[in-house]
Amino acid sequence: MFDLTLIGIGTGNPDHVTLQGAQAIRDADLILIPRKGENKADLAGLREEIIATVTDTPPQIAYFDIPKRRSDDGYLRGVDEWHDAIALRWQEAISANPDVRHVALLIWGDPSLYDSSLRIASRLTPQPETRVVPGITALQALTAAHAIPINDLGASYVVTTGRRIRDEGWPAKASKVAVMLDGECSFQSLEMAEYDIWWGAYVGMKEEILISGPLAGVAQQILDTRASARADHGWIMDIYLLKKRVN
Template identity: 65%
Template sequence: MVDLTLVGIGTGNPDHITGEGRKALRSADLILIPRKGAAKADLADLRRHVCAQVLGQTAPRIVEFNLPVRDAGGDYRQGVEAWHDAIAHVWAETISGAGAPRKVALLIWGDPSLYDSSLRIARRLSPVPRLRVVPGITAIQALCAAHCIPLNAIGAPVVITTGRRLRDEGWPEGADTAVVMLDGDCAFRTLPPEGIKIWWGAYLGMAEEILFSGPLAQTGPRILEARAAARARHGWIMDIYLLRRQEG
């Protein structure tokens, strides 16, 4: 049976990896790195850079694999389920092809427990591996730290949601603060902007970091322009934002 460790690596800065995460990577027999195609080659490069910074001279074996592409057509949930099945199959083939090592590690952006499907995919393997999760810095933590803001208003709840749900359902009920992740289409554009402030960040913790904050009506268009330019320049973008309704 394989011991599979999912190591949270923050948002791309090697300094975001905890001491526990560094030990987990160094003790692995095999580290898997996904490739997401030429347009997102920098993501694999970043994982290689993290490994180079963390592992030192006694590096475990590193094997790369091509990540299956999700079919965006048809039913969303069925498409995701089929995609996860395909990824699990590739994981199993890659591990087997590497000589069936006992201790395998995967580098997970942010934290494996928050808006990441690695745990669900791992449980599709047969046999199910012995799982271990090493938490990392989440994009939410990195965003709040970059803007020097607290996550919540005093005594107020926070909703963490996706761009798709914000677009389809509007402002989350019962919360003054909403953190929006996995938003490839800037769903904040669908909200009436009056009385809302936004804190947005991309490439958090990295040299390429971009930050914008302010009233949504004035700041939203600036974010759209900066985001499009950054995506064209790098070929990919990882961003997140926090929305808060303002009193008065």
């Protein structure tokens, strides 16, 4: 029987790994690393770099391929079936190493914020004891990079996804909205003259790109910059914060 540790590693910068996270990496017998295709090979390489940075003798590594997600049966059902498929890949990788007792995965950001690793872990059989080591989130890294507070004085903020912005518009009564998981640049669906934006890609990494200002004035710059960066690297991780202007 094995136990499972999900380790938040921030945005890929080894300096974002906490002392607790580094110790959890050293304690692991086996670390699972996903592969997402040749264009995203750097993502596995960043995990390998972090492991090498915090260990003298790296633990055993098992690679697994991320299956493609179906969308023809609807978003939620497609994600549910995708999680089943990923859990099976985890199970196969762990079963191929039957003597290990401490298994770990390195999770971008924090395993508890817009990440599905905990849901996937719950599908493993037998069910392992699962531990979470928190990590720096992309949201923390973004606001730190722009040197801004996430909330206005005495006000709440909303964390949501690009899909919900496109489908539902601006959340009611929110003064600021942080948008994650948005490959479609969903801010384009809003009345852009009404908002300011703080956008970042590869936040906290050496490739970091930051753009901020009135949304209507910088939207095209973000679109062009994002497309260029994705073409250069083969992948992109970005996040942004929107604030509704007070007339």
